[in-house]
Amino acid sequence: MTDQTPVNKNVVQREVAVVAVPFPAQSHLNSLLHLCRRISAHNLAVHYVGTATHVHQVTARVHGCDPSAIANLHFHGFPTSPHPNHSSAAAANSSAKFPSHLLPTFMAILPRFKEPLLALVDELKHKKVVIIFDALMASVVGEIHQSFPNVECYSFQSCNAFFVYSLFWEVAGKMEDLPSDASRIMEELPSMEGCFSIEFQEFLESQRNGGGFQCGTILNTSRVLEGFYFDLLAKLRIFGITPEKHWALGPLSVVFGRANRDSKRLDWLDNQPENSVVFVSFGTTCSLSEEEMREVALGLEMSEVRFIWSLRDADRGDVFEEGVGQVELPVGFEERVRERGVVVREWAPQLEILAHGATGGFLTHCGWNSCLESISMGVPMAAWPMHSDQPRNAALITKVLKIGVGVRNWGRRDEVVGAGVVEESLRRLMGSTEGEEMRRRAKMLARALKQSMEEGGASEREMDSFISHIIT
Template sequence: MDIGSENLENLELGSNSKKQENEVAIVMVPFPAQSHLNQLLQLACIFSSSYNLPVYYVASATHNLQARVRANALNPSDIAKIHFHDLPTPEFASPAPDPNALSKFPAQLLPSYNASMLLREPVALFLKDISSKSRRVVVVHDVLMSYNVQDVSSLHNAESYIFNCVSVFFMYCCFICIPKGIPIPLEEDLLKKLPSLEADAPEEINKLVAFQLQYKDIRAGDLYNSNKVLEGTSLDLMAQFASTQNKKQWAIGPILPTKLDHVSDKRNKCLDWLDNQPPRSVLYVSFGSSTTFSDEEIKELAVGLERSKQKFVWVLRDADRGDIFTGEARRFELPEGFEERVNGVGLVVRKWAPQLEILAHSSTGGFMSHCGWNSCIESITMGVPMAAWSMHSEQPINAFFVTEILKIGLIVREWEKREELVSASTIENVVRKLMASKEGDETRKRSEELGKAVRESTEKGGASQLELDSFIAHVTR
């Protein structure tokens, strides 16, 4: 039967559109800061590799490249499956961080944050295009990109979900309790120790956050990089509140590879160094991508580490610029002869380091950290106790959560004393207590037990895996 070329073309078009109609596309829209880029890329790889869904990672060319080059623990073949879409981003200034600023907040990133506020139109165009080719579009975005994705509500087959890059405890305290005048659900002795919840950020960032939060109610629900093992109480409280707003929530964390079984062709030298150290003997020292130390602070830290007589790997880098590919890196001056004196005991790494692989290494026994949620969740999952030294934003709340609620860490410096110089003797004492004392051993034991429970939650039938399966079933319905 001759159905004619025109009819044949229509039939083919019909079969293609039917094929496309079955497809659910996931679009990730990260905020342009390292800890946010990283968490959304980890999640993108899970959606793509574990559930075989097409995933689009949508950011500026600079930040897409940043996410890729720093994806240490992810399997390159998983990253290769992600469709990176470069948004046209206005040029922005990329100043160096100020090592002597009184506040540790990374004010040098403000121009890049402000530039990200201008992405609504290109995001809307991209979503409209993907929407025309898919049965459903699922936008998973950072809360600080809510304004940019608001046009999702104008598409008949699209919905959005906020991926929260912070702890549920922080979310509940700062976004429910304080604005609504609800008491924070802690015993009185813990409430007295809770750091001030007042924002320490510049007014410009507070305005940016407030502006973005106006648009968050268009979401259908929330995803958390946490789970019931870690934050069951806070999740239950958030669920009660979410139900009054008709929002759904899923606690799917930790969204990182708990088994690092892919073989990288470029193994970092610090992992080779760790191979030659005794089990649980090394303190990993790193303050993330947004902390800058003054020369005086570097000197105190160096002297404290040396005097502690404990083994260490110290990642000594400046904080990120808005564009990490521009500008000269600052060269830190260590005390004269420091690296020669600690040779064999300590290793100084001046480049980006594979943090998750270091924390997963059997020789790592502690982590001195700024307590960004990314670092906390990695340390907790790998069962490594923390020396908590918060710097800005939600970090003091995370440090409190780790040390006072989970009891898997020790405080280096109280938040109220953040403008004081931390002395070498303070650093020496905390390092020794964490790495070479009975209290440190007990903290390590609790960390290892909690890490085991968290890892089990990500396995088949575990709480976190069930939540992830539930979310995928919901968005592919």
């Protein structure tokens, strides 16, 4: 980031329009929507595009704001054919948790994006059109960049700098001269083996080949959290992008301030002691097997911690599809723990739960949005990575930031995590001196992140730098 002319947020910018092209998976949809919300606060017209189903999905699930109330944020729901295999669910009983069941939907949607997106850009008569595209949508945007001389394209990485840098560090032969602590952490990284399906790896490669047209890169992270790795990544000049054209604009999905009220859940939390409750959620794309659910349930019961467990089947291609299976727990579990535990089988208000003073820990799959939300609310984590960037997110949480304990060892991912491991991890997180120290560090990071988002803070200056760059 470089110092640039200050942005006057009260002046409507009429010569520049922004078009956001998200990847159609919940975490990607959500983080880019929140980036749009922040950009629109600078009085730029922002157009968020997607299939009609996915636009409905992201707006129905959004936390912390009402995007329909933002006058200069416009949604475009493109019609598509029915989702292929949309009734198939995740393979819960497989040790490989990558959501391959969603890949047919992704592959069917991408080719159908180009025509309506071309038409939208053609309709925009602004002097400049800035396209912010999810890095997994590069092949969709490349043709548009070639067709319109007034278009600038910026890639959006929904993951963190530590993860992205680690990939390039390995490709480069691990030759970077790093400080001893950072070098040790890099050498001990979890393997990428098992993180993606073979089909998705091929898809990733097809998107990388289309990335040479971008003018800059945006990451959903903060220099407060990982400025060291962000600067290392920027120095690599990926696709020829110079360091000053990398922006850390996160945390994006966090809205500090008064939380929305989901009375049934938050009223229960109101009656629990401070920092006493563990929130349990494994994200939107994975399903636990019956054996895994049994071990988690038994571990929660044995640990004697208070908890809220968000227990849902994995998302399908159409999340509004009827007939999604009900997830069943061991017989008698809910009755035995009813004095100290709540099981939520509908969409849970994660951000509001994490923001509540009674929540003191988060048993999580380590999706990056969830990690950012937990850190921003000062809540340490118990890390149970499933796929994709999650094993290395877990390493960032436990080894770099030191605000979490490991539950699922990625090197032993083919084994079922036993109830005893769950119990021990939760006791460490919630009832030990070690856990209290993690909680202290997490709350310190939360304060720093909040300050960075305020006027004059590091993240706000970073956003001003990006806005100044695209309106110049």
